[in-house]
Structure formats: C-alpha cells, structure tokens
Amino acid sequence: MNKSGTVLPAVMAYDRINAGLRIVLEQFRRGGANHAYLLTGAMGLGKRTFAKVLACALFCMSEDKPCGVCEACRRVMACNEPDVLEVYPEGGKQIPVNTVREVIGTVSQHAFGSGYRVVIIEPVEKMNAAGQNALLKSLEEPLSNVVFLLLTHEFSATLGTIASRCVRVKMTPWPDELMKQALMDEGYAEADIRRILPLSGGNMGTALSLISGGDDDEETKSFVHAALSLHSDASAVAVSTRLKDAREKSDQLLDALERAIHQTLLWKTGMVDANALNAFPESWQRIGEKITLKSLNTMLEAIFEARRLRLGQVNWQSTVDQLMIKLLEEQSVWQQS
Numbered sequence: 543m544n545k546s547g548t549v550l551p552a553v554m555a556y557d558r559i560n561a562g563l564r565i566v567l568e569q570f571r572r573g574g575a576n577h578a579y580l581l582t583g584a585m586g587l588g589k590r591t592f593a594k595v596l597a598c599a600l601f602c603m604s605e606d607k608p609c610g611v612c613e614a615c616r617r618v619m620a621c622n623e624p625d626v627l628e629v630y631p632e633g634g635k636q637i638p639v640n641t642v643r644e645v646i647g648t649v650s651q652h653a654f655g656s657g658y659r660v661v662i663i664e665p666v667e668k669m670n671a672a673g674q675n676a677l678l679k680s681l682e683e684p685l686s687n688v689v690f691l692l693l694t695h696e697f698s699a700t701l702g703t704i705a706s707r708c709v710r711v712k713m714t715p716w717p718d719e720l721m722k723q724a725l726m727d728e729g730y731a732e733a734d735i736r737r738i739l740p741l742s743g744g745n746m747g748t749a750l751s752l753i754s755g756g757d758d759d760e761e762t763k764s765f766v767h768a769a770l771s772l773h774s775d776a777s778a779v780a781v782s783t784r785l786k787d788a789r790e791k792s793d794q795l796l797d798a799l800e801r802a803i804h805q806t807l808l809w810k811t812g813m814v815d816a817n818a819l820n821a822f823p824e825s826w827q828r829i830g831e832k833i834t835l836k837s838l839n840t841m842l843e844a845i846f847e848a849r850r851l852r853l854g855q856v857n858w859q860s861t862v863d864q865l866m867i868k869l870l871e872e873q874s875v876w877q878q879s
C-alpha cells in the first residue's frame with residue numbers, strides 16, 4: 543500500500559492523533575488489554591493498521607513496544623504470526639458463519655507463543671446474523687488471553703449487542719501536520735504532499751492513494767468518467783449496469799466517484815488548485831463551473847445512501863439504478879442551465 547512497504551514508522555504516530563487511541567495502545571503495551579474492541583471510522587483512516595499496531599504491542603519483544611523491528615512485530619505486520627488470526631470477506635462477499643466458528647474454535651485451543659491470541663475481523667458488518675451470533679457467544683463468555691479486534695466502516699450496521707460488549711475505539715481524521723510528517727517519513731516529496739493534503743480530508747488511505755497517482759486502474763477511471771458524463775436515461779442505465787456487474791469491485795468504484803465529486807466540491811470552495819478538475823470529462827468541467835455546493839452534496843449523499851442500502855441487503859440492482867438516476871437528475875440541471 544505504501545512506498546517503503548513498511549507501515550510502522552508512519553503509524554507509530556497514531557497514538558498522537560487522539561487520546562482514545564493512546565489509552566488503548568497503553569493497555570496493550572502493559573499487557574492489560576480488554577477482551578474485545580470495536581474500531582470504528584471511515585475506510586482509509588487506518589483501522590486495520592491500528593489493529594496490527596495493537597497486536598504488535600502485545601507480542602513485541604522490545605522494551606519500547608511496539609518497536610516495529612523485532613521478529614515478533616515483523617511477524618504480525620507480515621501476517622505470519624499464528625496467534626493473530628485475521629478474518630476478511632473474500633471479494634465483496636459476506637464472512638461465512640463457518641469461518642467465524644473455525645476461528646473461535648482455533649483460539650479456544652492453546653496459543654502457539656506468548657499466551658495471547660488476537661482475532662481481527664474486518665468488517666464486522668460483513669458477517670451475517672448467524673456469524674454475528676456465533677461471535678456474540680465468545681464475547682459474552684470471554685476466552686482467557688483472547689483479544690477480539692472488530693473493525694467496522696459503518697457503525698450503525700453493527701449489531702448493538704456486539705457493540706455493547708466491546709470497548710469502542712473511534713478512529714479520527716489525521717491532523718494535516720501529522721499526515722505530512724508521516725508521508726515525509728515514507729519518502730514522498732514535499733510538493734506532492736502539499737498537492738494531495740487538502741484532498742485527503744485527514745484520511746491516510748486517501749492520501750496514499752492520491753499521492754501514488756491514485757491507485758485507480760483504467761476500469762475505475764473509465765467508470766468515474768462515465769458516471770460524471772450522464773446525459774440520458776440510456777447512459778445512466780449503462781453506468782448502472784457497469785456498477786452492478788462489478789459487484790465485488792463496487793466499493794472501489796464508489797470510492798473513486800465519491801473522491802471525484804468531493805474534489806469538485808473543494809475546487810468550488812477554492813481549497814484546491816485551479817487545475818484540479820482537468821482530469822475529469824470536459825462536460826463535467828463545464829458543470830463544475832455552474833453547479834452549486836448543495837447539488838454536489840446531494841450527489842455525495844446519494845452515494846452514501848447506496849452504500850447504506852447495500853449493507854442493509856437491499857437489492858443491489860435497484861440501489862445502483864436509483865443512484866444513477868439521482869446523479870443524472872443533478873447533472874441534467876446544470877447541463878441545461
């Protein structure tokens with residue numbers, strides 16, 4: 543994900559971002575971790591990395607934990623630590639209940655190393671009801687020396703019963719100064735950092751993606767291009783079909799579209815370079831001249847709503863159709879004016 547391939551130098555700054563993170567990290571350093579934590583915050587704020595930092599703090603063999611360089615820290619960061627189990631959905635699918643049961647079964651047995659076992663599940667909302675119930679049981683009757691780190695991008699989607707059994711850790715946007723320092727430590731040029739910082743909104747994931755030229759592939763770029771050039775029902779249907787067919791990649795496509803609209807919003811408010819819209823279709827650049835902030839916000843809200851509906855298992859086809867109709871409506875207003 544980042545340039546040097548080592549994440550720790552940058553993320554060590556985490557505990558300077560907010561006091562809540564500092565307190566939690568301190569619990570892990572002292573070996574006094576609770577049995578379950580729920581890490582919340584938007585995608586890209588560093589939940590997964592912070593979870594790894596916490597695990598490192600638990601296993602680190604140095605005085606100053608987590609050092610990031612000892613064998614234990616390296617194993618955790620490289621996903622080679624057998625006592626750290628990580629559960630992610632395959633593709634964009636759900637996390638099957640069997641996977642959850644398997645992991646809980648594994649951690650119920652003896653640990654391989656120091657005695658601690660850590661389970662990282664991301665995102666918890668990708669577990670179906672059966673999976674969440676299986677997890678709930680282990681949260682109600684905590685296993686000794688097992689720490690659950692549950693990550694969620696959408697707090698509201700998390701079962702309240704699970705949340706109530708976890709210590710909640712809220713990831714907050716990085717202050718610009720800290721993000722700048724972290725990116726400089728990673729070896730990025732100051733001019734590049736200055737260019738992308740106002741677009742990143744304190745989100746390290748966004749910053750890294752933007753600074754590396756955006757990790758958007760051709761398919762993503764072409765999708766954004768098409769979604770910002772809607773001019774008829776037929777074009778909306780075509781873009782909607784692309785999003786439907788890309789189901790497993792739809793998060794990436796929606797993120798890229800959201801970034802483009804957000805960038806336009808920043809451009810309108812004069813917060814970014816005058817050339818910031820040059821990468822977008824000409825029709826969108828013309829719209830950009832006239833469109834109101836309210837209209838851009840309506841478009842952003844439509845994207846948030848689509849994400850929310852998908853988490854709620856609402857029919858994906860009708861969700862993306864609605865989204866594109868909304869985007870078409872907004873664009874039409876400014877194309878005609």
Ligand SMILES: [Zn+2]
Pocket residue numbers: 601602603604607608609610611612613614615616
């Ligand atoms: Zn270490």
